Amino acid sequence: MPKSETFNRNEVLQNAALIFHKKGYNGTSMQDLVDATSLNRSSIYNSFGSKLTMFLKVLSYYQTNLDHNFSKELVKSYNAKESIETIFNLHVEEIINDDDRKGCMIVNCKSEMANQEPSIKSFTEKNQDKMIASLEDIVSKGQMEKIFNQDQTAYQYALYLFSSIQGLRMTGILNKNEEDLQHLVSTILKVLY
């Protein structure tokens, strides 16, 4: 009976993510989204609600993609040390391939609106909790295998690593010198060994 969606939802989210990532939430207009997605205004509102709810869907899509890419690499690592190094190397790779110097979309939106918009605060909190939990998991394993020291608890190291990743992403906005970034990563990780 009803006509069904003709556009590819993921493709639309992908294109919306590009423009949101580049310009930020407040810097992106509905017209930008119309242009970026090649969708009609009404279709956007019909299918995604409002600008804010669309942004939240874009964020989820962005994070799911990120998680997927990381998991794909992480299964290849043989121990905790390799896992952590893989995570940081992927971030360095993202920085270097980020021609627009946009930084991390999740870091950016936390900076832009976590203190203003409860739904974004909640999203970034969940993101933080998940990231710290999975880092803690890896650190724990590394400590049990005696690859990492026990000077701090796994949680404390996880918070440190989470914080360092955000710092790395912020630093990478202006500095894309690969040697600098790799030294930076090795300095960050040294405390674990």
Added chain:
Amino acid sequence: MPKSETFNRNEVLQNAALIFHKKGYNGTSMQDLVDATSLNRSSIYNSFGSKLTMFLKVLSYYQTNLDHNFSKELVKSYNAKESIETIFNLHVEEIINDDDRKGCMIVNCKSEMANQEPSIKSFTEKNQDKMIASLEDIVSKGQMEKIFNQDQTAYQYALYLFSSIQGLRMTGILNKNEEDLQHLVSTILKVLY
């Protein structure tokens, strides 16, 4: 002959800084600035040019204030270790006193617009260069005094510390647990000793 400014320029910049800091550049409207400064629209345009030039003046004011506060504390420190610890402790203090969870204004505006607005890119680049240079200076002294190790160059450690400060500020937006933050700082600094 002419009437002179009746408002206190620094007071206006201070009030403008509060609202820009809270809402970000794109999130702050001219009406917000009129309300926050109690100045007339025309007076703002007469005295500060445009929204963007006003923002740049606010940023300079914000940074000058920050520099001043840090210098005031830094002169009290007896060696490089104390200097670095003072810097990080002041950041932790700022985070804990930041009831609105706004984060650092300079980190925020880099995230929001460094990739879009050349004047902001240039401002944040200069800020980054200055911060790294002064950190490098302190690390150098610490290395000469054999308080800090020489595993990495002073510049590499300075970049690491700069990056860590940004991570700390981003982490502090959602996490204001003082114990967590102090553990975080001590983990960050451990690599130097």
Added chain:
DNA sequence: TTAAATTTGAAACGTTCATTTCATTTAAAA
């Protein structure tokens, strides 16, 4: 083939945006 429901397109909604205009007020130098 018909009926149903949703997508789509284009236009319009009222609001807010940054900025400008201009007449009035003000205060300092002549």
Added chain:
DNA sequence: TTTTAAATGAAATGAACGTTTCAAATTTAA
């Protein structure tokens, strides 16, 4: 006291904002 130019206030500018409306087109199941 007069002159002068900037500060001020209030209103208006046109453009852009997010969102809604609604008729037309479309496609699927009955």
